[in-house]
Amino acid sequence: MSAATTQETVQTQGPRTPKVFRARTKGAGLGLVAWLAGLLFFLPIAWMALTSFHSEEDAATNPPSVAASLTLDGYREFFGSGGGASPWPSLINSLVASTASTLLVLVLALPAAYALSIRPVKKWTDVLFFFLSTKMLPVVAGLLPIYLFAKNTDFLDNIWLLVILYTSMNLPIAVWMMQSFLSEVPVAIIEAAQIDGARLPTILTRVVAPIALPGIAATSLICFIFSWNELLFARVLTGVVAQTAPVFLTGFITSQGLFLAKVCAASLVISLPVLAAGFAAQDKLVQGLSLGAVK
Amino acid sequence: MTATTSTTVTHARVPSSARRPSGRLRAWATRAPLLPALIFMIAVTQLPFVATLVISFFDWNALYPDARSFTGLANYQEVLTDADLRKSVWTTILLTATVVLASLVIGLGLALLLDRKFRGRGVVRTLLIAPFLLVPVAAALLWKHVLYNPEYGLFNGILHWVGGDGATQPDWISNTPLIAIELSLIWQWTPFMMLILLAGLQSRDTELIEAARMDGASNWQVFRHLTLPHLRRYLELGALLGSIYIVQNFDAVFTITSGGLGTANLPYTVYQSFYQAHENGLASAAGVLVVIGSIIIATFALRVVSSLFREEVSRA
Numbered sequence: 001m002s003a004a005t006t007q008e009t010v011q012t013q014g015p016r017t018p019k020v021f022r023a024r025t026k027g028a029g030l031g032l033v034a035w036l037a038g039l040l041f042f043l044p045i046a047w048m049a050l051t052s053f054h055s056e057e058d059a060a061t062n063p064p065s066v067a068a069s070l071t072l073d074g075y076r077e078f079f080g081s082g083g084g085a086s087p088w089p090s091l092i093n094s095l096v097a098s099t100a101s102t103l104l105v106l107v108l109a110l111p112a113a114y115a116l117s118i119r120p121v122k123k124w125t126d127v128l129f130f131f132l133s134t135k136m137l138p139v140v141a142g143l144l145p146i147y148l149f150a151k152n153t154d155f156l157d158n159i160w161l162l163v164i165l166y167t168s169m170n171l172p173i174a175v176w177m178m179q180s181f182l183s184e185v186p187v188a189i190i191e192a193a194q195i196d197g198a199r200l201p202t203i204l205t206r207v208v209a210p211i212a213l214p215g216i217a218a219t220s221l222i223c224f225i226f227s228w229n230e231l232l233f234a235r236v237l238t239g240v241v242a243q244t245a246p247v248f249l250t251g252f253i254t255s256q257g258l259f260l261a262k263v264c265a266a267s268l269v270i271s272l273p274v275l276a277a278g279f280a281a282q283d284k285l286v287q288g289l290s291l292g293a294v295k
Numbered sequence: 296m297t298a299t300t301s302t303t304v305t306h307a308r309v310p311s312s313a314r315r316p317s318g319r320l321r322a323w324a325t326r327a328p329l330l331p332a333l334i335f336m337i338a339v340t341q342l343p344f345v346a347t348l349v350i351s352f353f354d355w356n357a358l359y360p361d362a363r364s365f366t367g368l369a370n371y372q373e374v375l376t377d378a379d380l381r382k383s384v385w386t387t388i389l390l391t392a393t394v395v396l397a398s399l400v401i402g403l404g405l406a407l408l409l410d411r412k413f414r415g416r417g418v419v420r421t422l423l424i425a426p427f428l429l430v431p432v433a434a435a436l437l438w439k440h441v442l443y444n445p446e447y448g449l450f451n452g453i454l455h456w457v458g459g460d461g462a463t464q465p466d467w468i469s470n471t472p473l474i475a476i477e478l479s480l481i482w483q484w485t486p487f488m489m490l491i492l493l494a495g496l497q498s499r500d501t502e503l504i505e506a507a508r509m510d511g512a513s514n515w516q517v518f519r520h521l522t523l524p525h526l527r528r529y530l531e532l533g534a535l536l537g538s539i540y541i542v543q544n545f546d547a548v549f550t551i552t553s554g555g556l557g558t559a560n561l562p563y564t565v566y567q568s569f570y571q572a573h574e575n576g577l578a579s580a581a582g583v584l585v586v587i588g589s590i591i592i593a594t595f596a597l598r599v600v601s602s603l604f605r606e607e608v609s610r611a
Contacts, residue, residue, distance in 0.1 A: 005318055031413030037405055038419035041482070045425055047449055048437050056476035062464075073493045108335055111328030121326050125604075127333070129597060134340045136593035138543045140565040142343025144350065144578055147569070149343075168339035171332060229430050232545045232562070236570060246546075249432040253491040255440065260447065263440050268435035279421065280611040290536060290600075 002160040052264035057258040074261030077145065089249035090101065093159050095245060095273075097234075098227035101166035105223050106216070108167070113178035114252045118185065118208065121161055128179060139232050147236055159242040165233050170223040177222070181215030182208065218284030221277040228274055245270045328379035351579035358573045377499065380564060380581060387542060387560040387588075390473065394480045395537040397531065401481070402488025409489070410496045427486035435550035438479035443467040443551075472556035476547050484541065488533045492579060495529030496522070528599060535596035562584045 050066070051059045052075065057069035080086035112131075116124045146165070150156045185208050193203050234244040249270055252263045278285065301342065317560045354366040374380045386390040390426045406507045410418055426434065442449045507517055548554055554563045561581060569578035 030411060031410060031415075032421050034405075034408040034411075034413060035415065037408065038422035038534075041485070042422040044437055044442060044482070045323065045447075046431070048441055051441060060447040062447050062452050063455040064447075064449060084467060108332040115325060115327075115329040119325055121329060122322075125601075127329065129601065131332075131336065132597065132600065133593065134336050136589055136596065137344060138493070138562065138585050138589050139545075139561045140582045141347055141589075142340060143565070144569050144575060144582065145343040145346035148575075153371055164339060168336060170535055172337060176331060201405035216559070226427075231432055231549070232566065235549075235568065246430055246432045249430070249436060250550065252436055253439070253553065255444075259438060260444075265435055267429070267436050270432045272427045274430055275425070275428045279423070279591055282421075285424075286494050290491055290494075290532060 011023050014287040047180075048264045049268060052268055054261050056213075056258035056261050059264070060258050069254035075269070078265040085248075085251070086247070087248050087269075090245045091241045091270070093238075093242055094228055094245040094270075095284075097159055097162045097166060100163045100222045101170065101219050101227050102223045104163065104167045105170045106220060108171055108217075109178050110216075113182050116175070116179045117182040118187075118190065128155075128176065131172040131175045134168075139169075143232070143236060146233075150237055156237060157239040157242045159238070161237055162230075162234060162242065162244070166227040166230060167232070170226055173226070173288060174223055176220050177214070177215065177219045177284075180287070181212045181219075184215075185211045215284065218281040219288065221281035221290035222285070225277050225281075226273050227276075243245055246282035298399070310329035316360060322386075324492055334354060347579045347582050353576045355575040356573055359566050368574070370576045371584075373577060377442055379559075381557045382557065383561050383564040384548060384584070386473065387562075387585075389540055390480075390544070390548075390558075390560055391541045393477050394541050395476070395487060395534050397481045398484040398488045398537065399533055401485045402533065403492050403526075403530070405485065405489045406496055409493055423489060424486045426483050426543045429483070431546040432550055434483050435479055436467045438482075439468065439551045443475055459602070468551065469556065470559045472552050476551050476558055478542065479551065480544065480547055484537055488537065491533045492526060492529055495526045499525050528603060531599045532596075532603065533598060535592060538592050539589065539596060542585070542592065559576070561588075 040114070053070040053072070054065070054068050055071050055073055058065045059074075060067075060096045077084070078087060080088075115121050121127065147156075150158070150161055157160045189207055190203055193207050198206070206263055230244075230247065234247045235250065238244065238247060249266060252259070253267060281288070316395065332458070347441055351370055352365060352367060353363055354361045354369065388450055405423060407516055409416060409423075429437070443519065445451060448467070449463075450467060451464045452575070454464065504517055504521055507521060513519075548558055548563045549566075552558045554560075554567060562585065565578050565581045565585065568574045568581060
């Protein structure tokens with residue numbers, strides 16, 4: 001682009017300014033369109049945030065009262081001041097299920113990724129694609145046997161059952177992501193360390209870990225998001241004790257009088273960990289979601 | 296799959312220890328770190344599916360456990376001839392196709408906008424990603440109560456603002472239930488498509504494009520003959536991954552309409568037929584059908600992923 005314009009300036013001096021000017025206004029115009037699109041996509045969330053700080057009466061007016069006074073009542077209601085069920089047990093359950101399954105995923109995926117990248121087994125691509133194919137098996141394919149199994153072994157309404165299932169849900173993604181991060185570790189460095197007499201634990205902690213750590217962190221965040229969001233397993237397999245945050249949210253599906261501010265507060269609070277994790281992993285998000293196919 | 300194996304041969308990291316006397320032991324030592332993950336996946340995902348397959352051949356209502364009997368393909372026959380179930384197959388196809396296509400097209404537009412430099416590009420990117428980072432149930436609740444509600448929802452509020460007191464106040468979910476679900480899903484999935492396509496745009500060969508511009512190619516010509524062919528596989532990947540996730544969608548259907556008003560898709564139907572109607576055999580047959588549909592999509596998806604993957608390996 002720049003090469004083309006400079007060449008032109010050498011040839012003709014006159015028409016340069018209008019052409020550049022036109023290109024610049026066109027660029028600014030498209031920038032404006034991008035801004036508008038971004039704001040339009042964000043509007044529902046901004047509106048949800050504003051509504052969560054309104055009183056229930058102000059939240060349910062038509063036309064909407066944008067400038068109504070702000071209050072924390074919606075949040076107080078959500079956290080159970082109005083006598084409703086407290087969300088804390090379900091938030092803690094979600095935290096336990098997401099964290100524990102993410103840790104289990106790391107324990108299983110790291111060695112597997114090692115055996116698929118740094119010291120690969122024979123036919124390692126086939127193994128990698130087996131993991132990917134399990135991700136394509138829909139949840140409903142195994143839901144009923146898992147439900148019957150849990151019912152007969154008293155594992156129904158048990159958070160550790162969800163931990164196991166969430167681990168299986170995220171393991172393929174994690175293996176794929178970690179495999180691609182570990183293959184970024186140059187073989188030459190590992191071989192050099194071996195020649196220097198370093199043993200496997202030293203190589204892993206001193207050579208591999210520093211290079212792969214950002215990738216491992218992003219993988220963990222993505223696994224955390226998927227576990228935190230999951231509804232179908234949690235809805236079918238948990239009840240009172242092991243209820244997770246998304247299941248708690250399903251309590252708001254039927255309207256309950258004036259409850260808009262409370263719904264908004266609940267949706268925001270429960271989405272907060274995902275928003276935080278998602279923005280933290282923003283750069284690696286595509287790679288995780290596309291199962292490592294896009295870098 | 297056989298094609299992908301051949302890349303292993305060219306890859307420099309294959310250990311040469313196989314010919315040594317302790318070769319077999321070493322091979323197992325190499326394999327060992329892989330086994331826990333592999334066994335775990337087979338136990339937790341493959342075994343239940345086999346069980347589903349077996350149950351699908353039985354007439355089995357959980358409320359009458361003694362009346363369980365082998366019925367062959369009768370459950371499949373019932374699923375495929377039952378009008379409600381057939382409709383849910385059609386709903387699933389319609390929902391998936393609409394959401395994937397619309398979010399792909401909008402996502403492409405947004406990716407092209409974000410590929411240029413402008414002030415605050417990072418902020419706009421963050422704003423656009425945000426919908427994807429809401430908990431799906433929370434996003435569905437937002438659309439159902441905060442936007443669609445006929446009395447105090449934002450949509451009708453805006454109509455009221457613009458049109459005054461006589462403005463129409465449609466009941467969005469009752470009038471167009473499936474479109475209501477589709478819109479909320481398009482809103483959530485467009486950022487996903489945008490991210491994949493943006494990654495595709497940024498991996499373009501800039502020298503090639505500059506050369507084309509030097510030769511006098513217009514913006515449209517560059518887009519049509521260079522950008523679009525390059526993006527083809529990213530578009531395919533977005534479409535296929537989106538299909539795999541949206542075919543399985545349960546959260547939005549469950550939250551916005553609870554499967555009512557003709558919006559029940561297959562995952563919801565499977566959930567309902569065993570969780571509420573306790574028809575284990577029928578539910579399993581429907582589940583197997585979802586799997587068959589997914590396998591068809593997945594075969595294409597795997598092919599695309601493996602072609603991108605092979606490119607990465609050969610580039611490395």
